[in-house]
Amino acid sequence: GTYSPTSQSSxxxxxxxxxxxxxxAAVCSNCTAGKTSxxxxxxxxxxxxxxxxxxxxxxxxxxxxxxxxxxxxxxxTSCTQCASGKTSQVSSSSCSNCTAGxxxxxxxxxxxxxxxxxxSSNGAGSxxxxxxxxxxxxxxxxxxxxSAGTYSNGTGAACSQCTEGxxxxxxxxxxxxxxxxxxxxxxxxSCATCAAGTYSKALADSxxxxxxxxxxxxxxxxxxQCSAGTSSAVGSSGCTGCLKGTSAPAGSxxxxxxANGTYSPTSSSASCSQCPSGTYSxxxxxxxxxxxxxxxxxxxxxxxxxCFPGSYTGIVGASACLDCHVxxxxxxxxxxxxxxxxxxxxxxFVNVSGSSACKECLVGSYADATxxxxxxxxxxxGAWVRRRRAEKSTECNYATMLSDGQNPVDDxxxxxASSDNGADHECLRCVSGQARRRRSTRCIRTTTSSTTATTxxTSSTTSTSSATTTTTTTTSSTTxxxTTTTTTTTTTSSTTSTSSATSTSTTTSSTTSTTTTTISSTTTTTTTTTTTSTTSTTSTTSTSTTTTTTTTTTTTFSTTxxxT
Numbered sequence: 001g002t003y004s005p006t007s008q009s010s011x012x013x014x015x016x017x018x019x020x021x022x023x024x025a026a027v028c029s030n031c032t033a034g035k036t037s038x039x040x041x042x043x044x045x046x047x048x049x050x051x052x053x054x055x056x057x058x059x060x061x062x063x064x065x066x067x068x069x070x071x072x073x074x075x076x077t078s079c080t081q082c083a084s085g086k087t088s089q090v091s092s093s094s095c096s097n098c099t100a101g102x103x104x105x106x107x108x109x110x111x112x113x114x115x116x117x118x119x120s121s122n123g124a125g126s127x128x129x130x131x132x133x134x135x136x137x138x139x140x141x142x143x144x145x146x147s148a149g150t151y152s153n154g155t156g157a158a159c160s161q162c163t164e165g166x167x168x169x170x171x172x173x174x175x176x177x178x179x180x181x182x183x184x185x186x187x188x189x190s191c192a193t194c195a196a197g198t199y200s201k202a203l204a205d206s207x208x209x210x211x212x213x214x215x216x217x218x219x220x221x222x223x224x225q226c227s228a229g230t231s232s233a234v235g236s237s238g239c240t241g242c243l244k245g246t247s248a249p250a251g252s253x254x255x256x257x258x259a260n261g262t263y264s265p266t267s268s269s270a271s272c273s274q275c276p277s278g279t280y281s282x283x284x285x286x287x288x289x290x291x292x293x294x295x296x297x298x299x300x301x302x303x304x305x306x307c308f309p310g311s312y313t314g315i316v317g318a319s320a321c322l323d324c325h326v327x328x329x330x331x332x333x334x335x336x337x338x339x340x341x342x343x344x345x346x347x348x349f350v351n352v353s354g355s356s357a358c359k360e361c362l363v364g365s366y367a368d369a370t371x372x373x374x375x376x377x378x379x380x381x382g383a384w385v386r387r388r389r390a391e392k393s394t395e396c397n398y399a400t401m402l403s404d405g406q407n408p409v410d411d412x413x414x415x416x417a418s419s420d421n422g423a424d425h426e427c428l429r430c431v432s433g434q435a436r437r438r439r440s441t442r443c444i445r446t447t448t449s450s451t452t453a454t455t456x457x458t459s460s461t462t463s464t465s466s467a468t469t470t471t472t473t474t475t476s477s478t479t480x481x482x483t484t485t486t487t488t489t490t491t492t493s494s495t496t497s498t499s500s501a502t503s504t505s506t507t508t509s510s511t512t513s514t515t516t517t518t519i520s521s522t523t524t525t526t527t528t529t530t531t532t533s534t535t536s537t538t539s540t541t542s543t544s545t546t547t548t549t550t551t552t553t554t555t556t557f558s559t560t561x562x563x564t
Contacts (some may be wrong), residue, residue: 001043030060084125117156130156132173210254260302321352
């Protein structure tokens with residue numbers, strides 16, 4: 001175990017580890033690989049094999065420990081890696097299997113835990129993924145199936161919840177869609193069926209209520225519409241027929257009461273009918289009410305209208321009122337028969353049916369009976385109508401006022417009235433020299449005279465003079481003549497003052513339309529008329545007229561319609 005490399009050494013040197021020497025050696029010898037020298041009393045005399053878990057790779061070297069994850073047997077020149085799924089401590093002569101849920105690669109110094117979603121058995125060199133529908137936590141030796149309502153598609157770390165409208169059973173690798181008419185909330189293990197009155201589409205998380213006017217049975221994917229004459233509330237499983245007096249079109253949420261003037265006599269009516277004329281109805285009626293006497297209605301009426309003044313009806317269910325006849329009226333609403341129509345009083349009339357009042361006869365007309373439709377404008381001869389609302393005409397007399405408001409005149413100026421053009425509203429005055437008979441429409445000219453001689457002398461005449469003499473001789477036992485003429489008469493009268501030689505002339509012109517009837521009873525009549533007209537600017541004119549008349553009696557009847 002020692003050596004002396006040189007001569008004349010004073011001592012021997014101890015051989016190093018892994019070397020040995022015999023007695024008297026000059027050098028130490030190396031132990032072979034896998035072996036090392038053993039020390040005996042401090043001296044390395046022999047080589048021994050390295051123990052298991054150690055190795056010696058170089059001759060003449062000491063044995064070294066095998067690192068973790070390796071192993072060696074006795075006399076090993078090197079350490080060997082542990083197989084996958086196994087591991088070892090330092091200086092190990094053997095490797096141990098990794099426990100389940102762990103793994104180790106070859107030569108690994110320790111076992112590694114399997115991640116979530118994977119698993120391993122004992123001595124596993126790696127972790128395996130959980131299959132679909134299963135999961136695992138870290139360090140799991142096996143995978144567990146997903147619970148209902150969850151799924152795993154092979155990643156295996158954990159099971160995921162099924163989303164709304166989907167479901168899954170135990171150990172599912174995927175969720176299944178809910179069909180229409182069904183629904184599912186999150187993490188559902190199955191799809192639930194929609195109840196009656198609700199519906200759903202596919203993948204629904206809940207069922208929807210059917211809207212008003214619709215309905216559904218269970219598992220419905222859509223709601224049906226209520227037919228006309230029926231209705232339904234929200235979420236209904238069926239439709240209800242409308243009651244009498246109500247109606248509903250298709251798809252109605254409620255039945256509507258029939259409006260005023262309409263009705264529905266049967267249940268489940270799609271619409272309300274209009275009340276016929278002569279009837280009426282209020283809101284929500286199943287029949288129309290007949291109008292009473294004195295009232296009427298047209299179609300679709302909400303009430304009966306009372307007959308207006310001037311009309312009546314005596315029947316029930318009238319569509320119109322009857323008018324009072326002409327000559328009658330009424331002032332009250334709602335009369336039931338024609339006895340309500342009152343005849344117009346004397347001096348009044350009405351010429352339109354259905355009147356509520358009579359009219360007064362105007363001046364110049366009258367009504368001498370009740371119930372007149374017109375006023376009579378034909379008065380008797382010599383009569384007049386001087387006021388409104390007259391019941392009869394009034395005979396002209398001496399005390400009658402003139403239409404211009406003048407005072408009555410004396411008996412020498414009587415009055416008359418003509419009915420040629422209808423009723424007169426005034427009496428006319430006879431002109432001077434005329435009189436009238438009672439109830440006469442004309443004045444009578446009356447003239448009685450004997451032979452008259454008038455002599456006038458003419459002082460001077462300047463300018464133009466003209467004289468006309470007309471002599472008419474009629475010999476007749478009895479003569480009757482009817483003549484209608486239009487005569488324009490110019491009368492010139494001359495007045496001579498006693499104290500002067502100046503005459504003033506006055507001329508009056510009138511146009512008279514005259515109807516003359518002459519009745520003469522004479523033996524011989526001679527009439528001589530001399531008319532002298534003198535026009536003078538500055539001269540004085542005297543006119544001499546001689547008239548000789550032999551007359552028993554001359555009577556002239558004149559009818560004058562306009563006068564001056």
